[in-house]
Amino acid sequence: MATVGNIIKTKADGTCSTGSVKNLSLQVIDEMNLLIPNVLVSFDDLDVSGNQATVNFFLQPKAKEALRRAIRNKGKTLTLTSAYRTVVQQHILFSWQGSE
Numbered sequence: 001m002a003t004v005g006n007i008i009k010t011k012a013d014g015t016c017s018t019g020s021v022k023n024l025s026l027q028v029i030d031e032m033n034l035l036i037p038n039v040l041v042s043f044d045d046l047d048v049s050g051n052q053a054t055v056n057f058f059l060q061p062k063a064k065e066a067l068r069r070a071i072r073n074k075g076k077t078l079t080l081t082s083a084y085r086t087v088v089q090q091h092i093l094f095s096w097q098g099s100e
Contacts, residue, residue, distance in 0.1 A: 016096060018089040019054040025086040029058055040084065047071050050080035058084045 018025070032039050043064045044057040048071070057080075059067065071078050085093070 016093060017054055018085070018092055019051075021086075021088050021092065022053060022056075024088050025056055028086040028088060029056065029084075043067060043083075046078075047076075048078045048080055050083070055080050055082060056084045056086065056089075 029040055038061060040058040041061050041064055042057055043059050044052070046064070046068055048057065050057070067078075
């Protein structure tokens with residue numbers, strides 16, 4: 001089983017993808033919502049596209065409504081490369097910083 005430590009050490013594909021910890025990140029988000037109900041809400045129902053294997057489509061409720069208005073005003077799909085990052089993802093990215 002891959003561990004965060006192993007992921008940090010290998011960085012095999014040369015990218016900064018945190019997709020390998022997606023399920024762990026979703027667990028962290030679930031736990032956050034247990035501690036503070038609806039602290040983060042999904043926005044995958046909005047007109048957005050992005051790699052759902054790596055991007056966490058979650059925001060605070062007020063931010064989601066602001067995003068909804070911005071997308072409506074712009075009138076086209078918003079393409080995302082990143083959104084909410086869990087502490088797990090931040091730890092990995094920070095550890096990779098300057099490693100190449």
